[in-house]
Amino acid sequence: MQSKFFTTPIYYVNDKPHIGHAYTSLSVDILKRYYTCINENSFFLTGTDEHGQKVEKAAHEAKIEPQKFTDKVSENFREMSTLLNLSNDDFIRTTEQRHNKSVQAFWKILEDKDQIYLSKYSGWYSVRDEAFVADNEIVEKDGKKYNSFGSELTFVEEESYFFRLSYWQKSLLKLFDENPDFIVPKTRFNEVRRFIESGLKDLSVSRTTFNWGIKVPTNPDHIIYVWLDALTNYISALGFPDIKDKNFIKFWPGIHVVGKDIIRFHAVFWPAFLMAAGLEPPKQIVAHGWWTNEGEKISKSLGNVIDPGQLIELYGLDEVRYFLFREVPFGNDGDFSQDSIKNRINGELANNYGNLIQRVLSFIVKNLNQRIELSEVNFNFNIFKEILELEKELNRNIKNYKFDEYLKVIFTYLNALNNYVDKQAPWALKKTDPNKMNEVLANICISIIRLTQYLYPFMPSKTLKILELFNLDESFTSFNSINNIMEMNLLKINQPEPLFKKIE
Numbered sequence: 095m096q097s098k099f100f101t102t103p104i105y106y107v108n109d110k111p112h113i114g115h116a117y118t119s120l121s122v123d124i125l126k127r128y129y130t131c132i133n134e135n136s137f138f139l140t141g142t143d144e145h146g147q148k149v150e151k152a153a154h155e156a157k158i159e160p161q162k163f164t165d166k167v168s169e170n171f172r173e174m175s176t177l178l179n180l181s182n183d184d185f186i187r188t189t190e191q192r193h194n195k196s197v198q199a200f201w202k203i204l205e206d207k208d209q210i211y212l213s214k215y216s217g218w219y220s221v222r223d224e225a226f227v228a229d230n231e232i233v234e235k236d237g238k239k240y241n242s243f244g245s246e247l248t249f250v251e252e253e254s255y256f257f258r259l260s261y262w263q264k265s266l267l268k269l270f271d272e273n274p275d276f277i278v279p280k281t282r283f284n285e286v287r288r289f290i291e292s293g294l295k296d297l298s299v300s301r302t303t304f305n306w307g308i309k310v311p312t313n314p315d316h317i318i319y320v321w322l323d324a325l326t327n328y329i330s331a332l333g334f335p336d337i338k339d340k341n342f343i344k345f346w347p348g349i350h351v352v353g354k355d356i357i358r359f360h361a362v363f364w365p366a367f368l369m370a371a372g373l374e375p376p377k378q379i380v381a382h383g384w385w386t387n388e389g390e391k392i393s394k395s396l397g398n399v400i401d402p403g404q405l406i407e408l409y410g411l412d413e414v415r416y417f418l419f420r421e422v423p424f425g426n427d428g429d430f431s432q433d434s435i436k437n438r439i440n441g442e443l444a445n446n447y448g449n450l451i452q453r454v455l456s457f458i459v460k461n462l463n464q465r466i467e468l469s470e471v472n473f474n475f476n477i478f479k480e481i482l483e484l485e486k487e488l489n490r491n492i493k494n495y496k497f498d499e500y501l502k503v504i505f506t507y508l509n510a511l512n513n514y515v516d517k518q519a520p521w522a523l524k525k526t527d528p529n530k531m532n533e534v535l536a537n538i539c540i541s542i543i544r545l546t547q548y549l550y551p552f553m554p555s556k557t558l559k560i561l562e563l564f565n566l567d568e569s570f571t572s573f574n575s576i577n578n579i580m581e582m583n584l585l586k587i588n589q590p591e592p593l594f595k596k597i598e
Contacts, residue, residue: 097135099348099377100125103356104143104186104327106224107167108152111174113385113392113400113430114353120415121382121424121497122351123180127551128492130181131573132485137345139331140175141186142168146224146320150306160306164189177403179411179554186331188308188323196330197323198311200371203335204257205312209370212313215254215298218247224320225359226298243355255300255316262366263294269365269375277361278495279425282354282381286361297363325364329373337373347377354381380495383427400430412553413439413594419497419552436597443594446508447549454515454538455563455590461524462535462587469583471536477510478541485573488548497552504548511541539564539585544576556593563588 100122105115119140126138144164153163168187175182186193204210218227222245232247233240239247270276270287277283300316301307307317326334332346333339350360357379365375387398405414417435420442422428458466484503491500515538523531543564550557550571561570565586569575579585 097137097344098125098129099137099139099332099345101138101328101348101350102140103350103352103360104141104188104324105171106143106146106148107164107171108148109167110170111402113402113405115171115174116178116402117382117385117418118351118353119174119178119180119182120418121380121495123178123182124419124497124551125349125351125492126181126183127554131547131550131571132489133572133574135344137184137341138180138182139184139186139328139348140171140180140182141184141327141331142171142188143320143324143327144168144187144189145307145317145323147221147301147304147306148224150304151221153306161189174402177406177411178415181554184331186327188327190330193327193330194308196334197308197318197326199335200326200329200367201318201322202311203371204367207370207372209258209261210255210299211258213254213256214252215256216251217249217298219250220245220247222246223355228295250303252302253316254298254302255310255313256296257299257322257367258370259294259297259363259366262369263290265369266290266294266362266366269369273378275378277357277379277381279381282357282361282379282425286357289358290362294362321359321363322367325359325367328376347374349378349380350376351380351382354383357381380425382424383422386427386429388431389429409435409439409597410595412556413443416443416501416553420501422498424495424497439594440596442505444596446505446512448592448594450508450512450515451542451560451563451593452590454520454535454542455587457520458535458539458587459589461521462532464587464589466536466539466585466587467532467583468536468540468580468585471533473537473540473580475514475537477507477514478537478544481507481541481544482576484548501549501552504545507541507545511538511545514538536585539587540576540580543570543579547571547573547576559593563590 102118102122122138126136129136149164150160153160156163172185175185218232218239220227220241223241223243227241227247231242233242241247267290277286299319299322300310301319302316304317307320308323310316310318328348329346332342334342352360361379368375386392387400390396390398392398392400417438420438421434458464487503488500518534520531520534523534546557546560558568
């Protein structure tokens with residue numbers, strides 16, 4: 095079985111991290127942690143995109159050298175990785191030498207294979223998106239031209255190298271036909287396929303009007319187009335141009351998780367570049383939607399950009415992680431509202447999950463000397479048998495990026511466990527049938543542990559604290575470890591503290 099390689103886009107260093115960056119990174123973190131829990135090898139890459147006209151302009155306005163500017167802004171994204179408790183294996187910057195070497199080698203391969211030629215470019219360009227725009231995608235408003243995302247366009251005319259994108263149209267359509275899950279969700283797959291069918295034109299892949307970027311190795315007057323530069327990061331981090339590097343062999347092709355606004359670069363340009371260089375295209379492109387804030391589109395001009403740090407300070411890291419993936423199906427647009435996150439935290443995390451742990455474990459600590467005997471317990475009651483079978487369903491949800499369904503299933507069983515506690519009433523059994531009481535509590539504890547393991551990829555900090563209440567360490571996040579726990583003689587329980595603070 096091939097190991098899995100998950101990537102975020104590399105984030106453009108012209109601004110501070112926002113909720114969109116956090117959402118993408120957290121989704122990849124969930125995937126990485128889940129596959130670790132089922133003992134499958136995976137690699138998680140993130141990083142920063144630091145070249146291009148936009149960065150050069152921002153550095154000039156800040157009156158500092160572009161490298162110093164990118165050093166400073168890139169650090170914001172490293173700090174975001176720590177803030178979000180990401181489990182990334184690597185953080186790549188496009189200003190690193192390993193990347194520069196990789197991009198120039200990639201360019202040379204394309205050039206040697208006659209996939210790049212010198213000509214002249216004239217057309218409309220979005221500096222904000224670092225993207226060329228076809229005539230049929232231009233929107234005119236108040237005498238100015240914009241792309242479909244609302245970015246103002248500038249007319250550019252200059253000598254440029256072109257990539258023979260048009261040549262790869264049939265190969266791309268074949269790739270789509272043979273891989274119906276190449277893009278998730280299906281709506282994006284159909285959208286990109288229609289774009290390819292409408293006809294591909296050769297792509298300008300160099301610029302001469304700015305200097306901040308990687309130089310074309312055979313003509314240093316030209317700077318390599320920022321998207322050709324940026325996309326190559328995914329193989330730079332795996333040791334390219336050494337295709338015999340153990341990481342390249344082990345992990346390529348990868349799965350790219352991106353926002354829907356950059357899907358075309360990843361699902362059209364990137365596979366074409368790779369196939370032209372004689373390399374495998376990516377395994378899959380997963381596109382998620384955008385977030386609004388209290389029903390309004392997020393923008394700087396409206397002043398409603400959501401800062402992940404402020405959210406975490408207000409609600410807690412794992413609470414935010416849970417909300418983002420429980421609230422909306424992944425791939426759809428979602429709306430952040432204070433009422434929604436409060437309802438999720440209070441109703442599901444505090445009243446359901448947290449309250450179950452608090453009342454059961456507090457009873458054990460107070461009445462059973464912090465111990466639950468397991469050696470003669472029959473772990474055979476219906477709810478637990480169903481929980482043990484959940485892994486197949488959860489695995490399907492993860493593979494289909496149905497994070498909200500994954501969490502919904504778990505909380506359905508947490509509801510069932512709460513009802514089981516009420517029905518069995520261990521506080522009453524203490525007087526009438528102590529052996530039955532012990533078995534009921536053991537079943538509840540093992541069920542809590544199992545569901546906590548399932549929740550670990552989404553809430554790693556809180557779930558580790560919960561496992562510590564049972565004197566279990568991080569090694570018990572592995573789903574296979576439930577068998578070892580069931581074979582223990584007893585569980586020693588620590589005094590629980592409130593895990594999820596209610597939001598008033």
